[in-house]
Amino acid sequence: MEQQHNSQESPTKPSEYDPDINQDELIKAQEKQIAEEIKANTAMIGSLDDLSTLEQEYSNDPVYSGKVKTLLPKYCNVRRTRPDGNCFLRGFIFAYLEYCIHHRDELARFKKYLEGSKEELFEMGFPKFTTEDFHDMFMEVVSDLEGSGSVDRVEAVCNDGGTSDYLVVYLRLLISSHLQKNAEFFSFFIEGGRTVEEFCKQEVEPMYRECDHLHIVALTAAVGVGVRVMYLDRGEGSTVASHDFPEDSTPVIHLLYRPGHYDILYNKA
Numbered sequence: 001m002e003q004q005h006n007s008q009e010s011p012t013k014p015s016e017y018d019p020d021i022n023q024d025e026l027i028k029a030q031e032k033q034i035a036e037e038i039k040a041n042t043a044m045i046g047s048l049d050d051l052s053t054l055e056q057e058y059s060n061d062p063v064y065s066g067k068v069k070t071l072l073p074k075y076c077n078v079r080r081t082r083p084d085g086n087c088f089l090r091g092f093i094f095a096y097l098e099y100c101i102h103h104r105d106e107l108a109r110f111k112k113y114l115e116g117s118k119e120e121l122f123e124m125g126f127p128k129f130t131t132e133d134f135h136d137m138f139m140e141v142v143s144d145l146e147g148s149g150s151v152d153r154v155e156a157v158c159n160d161g162g163t164s165d166y167l168v169v170y171l172r173l174l175i176s177s178h179l180q181k182n183a184e185f186f187s188f189f190i191e192g193g194r195t196v197e198e199f200c201k202q203e204v205e206p207m208y209r210e211c212d213h214l215h216i217v218a219l220t221a222a223v224g225v226g227v228r229v230m231y232l233d234r235g236e237g238s239t240v241a242s243h244d245f246p247e248d249s250t251p252v253i254h255l256l257y258r259p260g261h262y263d264i265l266y267n268k269a
Helices: 023-042 054-055 063-072 087-102 104-123 130-150 151-158 159-183 184-188 196-204 214-225
Strands: 045-050 075-081 227-231 241-245 253-258 261-267
Touching: 045 054, 054 063, 075 087, 087 104, 087 130, 087 151, 087 159, 087 214, 087 253, 087 261, 104 130, 104 151, 104 159, 130 151, 130 159, 151 159, 159 184, 159 196, 159 214, 184 196, 184 214, 214 227, 214 241
Parallel strands: 227 253
Antiparallel strands: 045 075, 075 261, 227 241, 253 261
């Protein structure tokens, strides 16, 4: 037990810079600790909440609360995702599978697409053994939903760490494949003098890398699923800007973007 005479020392006193400590390693350790805390305390896919909870969250922020109010006539609920860099993909998977259990023709279309996607990935040079594992897990989930599909079942699947991560990885491979197949077009949008392949190896295929505009364009085009993203930020105007992927598509998934994070939105009936 700590002695009484030390009680006046501040336990949070910042330590002085120590040149002998590798600062990069220290930052990585801190990031890992934060990630572990998020993992321990936040579900990959949260419960269905009333959109008013978002309004309450920003009650002291006039810019954000004002913009949230403009969402209320269109949307009724929000489902939060874990902010771990995979939030867009986890949100996409859950929202799409939830849509599919109510639209069986779309589930059948997606299953047919998945069946053929494995060979396309092989043709692009992805390793057969691991790719097959990720693909088989996705097929197993879809087949399971064909027989006993329910929102509770989708929620259970998406909150199972092993299963959810496999689904996320497979979507990352599909994104990478689409970008590389269309490298001539996408190369104009990649910064830093990197090739499309280098971008995919660094920013697409690794877990926990955040998805940006290119990821969403590639995934929605590859899978053939319309997504509407509502951008809640401090941009100009008093309303929330939106963008449909692909353009002119009919969105079946609605996501709320806040800087660095995506959650799932639900339309009013």
